Amino acid sequence: xxxxxxxxxxxxxxxxxxxxxxxxxxxxxxxxxxxxxxxxxxxxxxxxxxxxxxxxxxxxxxxxxxxxxxxxxxxxxxxxxxxxxxxxxxxxxxxxxxxxxxxxxxxxxxxxxxxxxxxxxxxxxxxxxxxxxxxxxxxxxxxxxxxxxxxxxxxxxxxxxxxxxxxxxxxxxxxxxxxxxxxxxxxxxxxxxxxxxxxxxxxxxxxxxxxxxxxxxxxxxxxxxxxxxxxxxxxxxxxxxxxxxxxxxxxxxxxxxxxxxxxxxxxxxxxxxxxx
Amino acid sequence: xxxxxxxxxxxxxxxxxxxxxxxxxxxxxxxxxxxxxxxxxxxxxxxxxxxxxxxxxxxxxxxxxxxxxxxxxxxxxxxxxxxxxxxxxxxxxxxxxxxxxxxxxxxxxxxxxxxxxxxxxxxxxxxxxxxxxxxxxxxxxxxxxxxxxxxxxxxxxxxxxxxxxxxxxxxxxx
Numbered sequence: 001x002x003x004x005x006x007x008x009x010x011x012x013x014x015x016x017x018x019x020x021x022x023x024x025x026x027x028x029x030x031x032x033x034x035x036x037x038x039x040x041x042x043x044x045x046x047x048x049x050x051x052x053x054x055x056x057x058x059x060x061x062x063x064x065x066x067x068x069x070x071x072x073x074x075x076x077x078x079x080x081x082x083x084x085x086x087x088x089x090x091x092x093x094x095x096x097x098x099x100x101x102x103x104x105x106x107x108x109x110x111x112x113x114x115x116x117x118x119x120x121x122x123x124x125x126x127x128x129x130x131x132x133x134x135x136x137x138x139x140x141x142x143x144x145x146x147x148x149x150x151x152x153x154x155x156x157x158x159x160x161x162x163x164x165x166x167x168x169x170x171x172x173x174x175x176x177x178x179x180x181x182x183x184x185x186x187x188x189x190x191x192x193x194x195x196x197x198x199x200x201x202x203x204x205x206x207x208x209x210x211x212x213x214x215x216x217x218x219x220x221x222x223x224x225x226x227x228x229x230x231x232x233x234x235x236x237x238x239x240x241x242x243x244x245x246x247x248x249x250x251x252x253x254x255x256x257x258x259x260x261x262x263x264x265x266x267x268x269x270x271x272x273x274x275x276x
Numbered sequence: 277x278x279x280x281x282x283x284x285x286x287x288x289x290x291x292x293x294x295x296x297x298x299x300x301x302x303x304x305x306x307x308x309x310x311x312x313x314x315x316x317x318x319x320x321x322x323x324x325x326x327x328x329x330x331x332x333x334x335x336x337x338x339x340x341x342x343x344x345x346x347x348x349x350x351x352x353x354x355x356x357x358x359x360x361x362x363x364x365x366x367x368x369x370x371x372x373x374x375x376x377x378x379x380x381x382x383x384x385x386x387x388x389x390x391x392x393x394x395x396x397x398x399x400x401x402x403x404x405x406x407x408x409x410x411x412x413x414x415x416x417x418x419x420x421x422x423x424x425x426x427x428x429x430x431x432x433x434x435x436x437x438x439x440x441x442x443x444x445x446x447x448x449x450x
Contacts, residue, residue: 047311156303157319158307223301224432226366226428226429227290228429232286233286233290
């Protein structure tokens with residue numbers, strides 16, 4: 001689908017967050033997590049704790065995402081009570097020394113939370129993973145017994161207010177102390193992570209290039225200057241001729257609207273309308 | 277498809293590209309300003325684009341604004357990016373306005389503070405980032421203005437946005 005989007009075959013997808021989530025994370029799962037996924041997620045920040053990064057926060061809790069070599073991706077997996085978060089990631093420890101870690105990612109693109117107040121979306125997902133995880137239909141999540149980590153709210157726009165409201169809702173309705181604060185991650189951060197990725201294998205290069213092009217298409221990249229106009233645009237703008245001028249003006253001499261009339265043998269015998 | 281037609285289309289595509297890049301500046305500023313500063317006008321970033329047949333030049337966005345307020349709503353900070361008008365090149369203007377009354381606050385107050393009400397005529401065209409400070413005339417609902425401008429083309433990346441716009445803006449206090 002990413003190729004269809006890159007070739008302009010699916011313009012409607014440019015505004016759809018599910019397509020974005022699917023395209024990006026669907027591709028990232030083919031790369032080792034330490035290449036892109038981990039450095040990307042680690043850039044998430046927590047507003048309620050002085051913008052500490054996810055990397056720093058997890059480190060304080062004895063967790064280093066770089067230690068995980070295998071990640072399972074679960075898209076739109078349904079919790080029978082609290083709905084369907086966009087993505088659940090299970091980082092597999094693969095050894096008895098490293099416990100599995102679960103992170104929930106809720107993605108937004110051009111829209112905000114679908115549910116506030118009592119029905120706050122992030123509060124529901126907090127409940128889903130912290131209190132009712134066994135109600136997920138996906139067995140790997142329902143049976144999860146590792147570390148439940150923070151929720152990551154992944155957006156294009158600023159989200160401090162939304163996150164603040166969600167955390168307040170959790171404190172008022174669920175528990176006074178959150179197990180983990182909610183982290184905010186900008187889609188735009190992914191572009192620089194992809195650009196900085198060191199890769200040698202051809203297949204990885206293709207994946208990264210496709211993602212870079214896709215993020216460019218969806219304008220999810222950081223500011224890198226205002227592009228100056230190309231010479232052909234300057235030519236159009238500076239032209240002395242009107243924009244829609246196609247060539248030399250040709251003039252056709254005519255004696256009337258209907259060119260065929262002089263050839264008709266119509267003789268005038270008397271005036272039709274003149275009586276004088 | 278005619279080549280001339282394609283060239284005309286490319287002009288419009290170019291303008292869209294400039295707008296996309298401008299959006300990135302605004303989003304970067306949102307991120308830098310942080311949760312303490314909230315946009316006064318939500319996601320609205322322009323006005324006075326006309327839908328009237330008789331004013332075709334105004335079918336195109338002339339400028340965009342992004343104005344923030346903090347816990348004290350009388351103190352606003354923000355920026356405007358002006359693409360065309362009575363200027364020699366696109367301009368990015370940033371500053372702080374201290375209001376006596378926000379009831380008659382307007383989206384273009386920051387731009388007007390730089391371009392229209394600025395008592396220092398000579399500073400209007402010197403886009404050097406120097407902060408101009410003044411108190412507007414009587415009858416105006418603004419008590420204090422601190423504003424500066426730079427050519428938009430001086431913004432080459434996120435670091436420029438932070439160092440040339442955000443950091444000086446952060447230092448402005450009532």
